[in-house]
Amino acid sequence: MGLEIKDAPEETFEKIDGERRVEVVEELKGINLSENDEKTTKIGTTMRPSTEEHLIQLLKKNTEVFAWTMTDLHEISPDVITHKLNVNPNAKPVKQKKRMFGAQRSQAIKEELNGKWCLCIDFTDLNKACPKDHFPLPQIDILVDSTSGCEMLSFLEVYQGYNQILLAPKDDKKKKKASFVTDQGVFCFNVMPFGLKNAGATYQRLVNHMFQNQIGRNMEVYIDDILVKSAKEQDHIKDLEECFQILTTFSMKLNPAKCTFGVRGGRFLGYMISERGIEANPEKINAIMDMSPSKLIREFQKLVGRLAALNRFISRSADKGLPFFKILRGRAKFE
Template sequence: MCVEYTDLNRACPKDSYPLPSIDRLVDGASGHALLSFLDAYSGYNQIMMYPPNEVHTSFITDPANYCYRVMPFGLKNAGATYQRLMDKAFHQQIGRNLEVYVDVMVVKTTSATDHTNLAEVFAQIRRHNMRLNPEKCVFGVQGGKFLGFMITSRGIEANPEKCKAIIQMQSPQTVKEVQRLAGRLVSLSRFIPSLAEKVGPILTLLRKPKDFQWTDQCEEAFRNFKTFLTTPPILQRPDHKTDLLLYLAITENAISAVIVQEHQKVQMLVYFISRVLQDAEKRYQMIEKLALALVTAARRL
């Protein structure tokens, strides 16, 4: 049953319960021997409504009027409510052997022969009478898709479907197509070094949409992205017992940074960061741009 809750959502105060950082969850779930991906069966509908508020979810059908006894889809605070209850139900597991983003769960195991962590999560699921959807659950695999990324025992990999979507794109002919390309590149930004600088010629088209002209510079940048995304780098999960090394790069139009960690005297990539400078920022002194790059990178850590 699909119900329009626009008026109800407008009348309800916003629940500002924070959702966890996707980058933190992806980092925490990667680099493990085995992973198990769990999906709740109509997760929102497993949460009971507060009885006095059931009447507010009423809807009309031909035979009668009905209301929900469980939390329906479509309420603006449903996601925050679900995340709060998941954090409460699995507070002893989250971060240690489980990562949760609303109704997406991944159990991580350090040993390929030990399923103690999975058994612990199952026990907690039974304790709270949760039901899983077996058709969407995968157990004991070495990698899989999680929040738009590929996480494996090797580290964090770019989603091949996102890379393929860019590689198979034709050269943009309209502003909307450029916007679509920019959005796809941003979703892969942590894998692309100096993205803001490299995408500069393409972003220029968005500043003056009436004067759209796909130049040779745009085509060269576009082809370079395609070539790079055929073999994107594999990023390592940060080891909190080892120092992080930060390299900064400054150009006239952008600032960039890369975070690495040394492992057996080899520097392993952890994260790429970059952004375009605003007009006022372009007039900064070099030392000010370096400070801005440092602050920008620190905010992403």
């Protein structure tokens, strides 16, 4: 398989349709979880002092749920889940050429990656040979609706979540089909890499199993993004503790740099959620307001797509959008 190294900010894989999946918009502060100044995470600044004190105590007591480097990870037990490639036996293997990289990028491949570079394997041909796993992802509208009205939230993200799931041990021959070429040789994954066709379905199947008694009650999970929600602030420490216990049981690790604890609201899966309810994402509104007039059909399609993302906030959106749809279907003149 081809291998790509790309410059990318930390939020590269925090996006849905080009937007960040999770972002907290209120003021935050960092806290040290140990004597090591590098082991930090972020908490909100609007909670009661007693809640903050108990939250910090809880975080320091449960540092084992975090991973600061890849060496801190422990794979999920294969008795719980593994990822099976399920390659079509009639599909023929495809050999790709080794891609060329500059000295800096070649060194980045050789060394352990630190998050400033994103390692991406081009699995296009392998994915074509794998039947789709139709395990459903959560419906975003339903998930977001269930979070509104909560006094306190914590946004958690798993550290290299896909890499915490092993490839099925019985698939040793199939693992070679997911191999990639570098200047240092040919390698294949022992864990589930990013970019496989059915990786998201496997991961969602895992978290649905892990948090089956919490989802809908005090948690929501969308792939590797975890939201702990509490109707009352005083219940949030207990809800977080319950989440941490499950993470510890399954040896799943969080990314402390991407976690935010004890906030009143934030941007989640494209919507603004808070105790007040659900609000339109200002970025989506500004994206429409900032568009320049154009007669290009491509720009018009982009406008329709952006309006569709705000459907739930526009009364009679179907009626108001009918002229646009007529143009796209060629039933009206575009001027």
